[in-house]
Amino acid sequence: MAGIITLFYFTLGTVVFTQKIKLFAIVSSFILYVALHIAAANALLTGLLVACLLITFVILLSLNCNRDKKAVLHFSLPCWLLIVSVIYDVFVNQPIPAY
Structure with a gap:
């Protein structure tokens, strides 16, 4: 599912905002994939x-x-989603230690 969402995000953002395949769009899509995978x-x-x-x-x-400017804002959002x-994952998804 993460791959499908990422591919849709990349193609829609490329068609609507940049109309070219740029490196920051590819990296941003990979970051989105990692965030959705987590x-x-x-x-x-x-x-x-x-x-x-x-x-x-x-x-x-x-x-x-x-x-x-719209393209930069659109493709910088996955960085924030990865941080979230x-x-x-670090603070909420921690297993409870057994004593």
């Missing part, structure tokens, strides 16, 4: 990450600014 254990977190992606995409479509996924 969050795959929790369905609620995965849903929140996908909802955040969709909401950001809709907001960026309605903004009146340069297409390159790692923090969740």
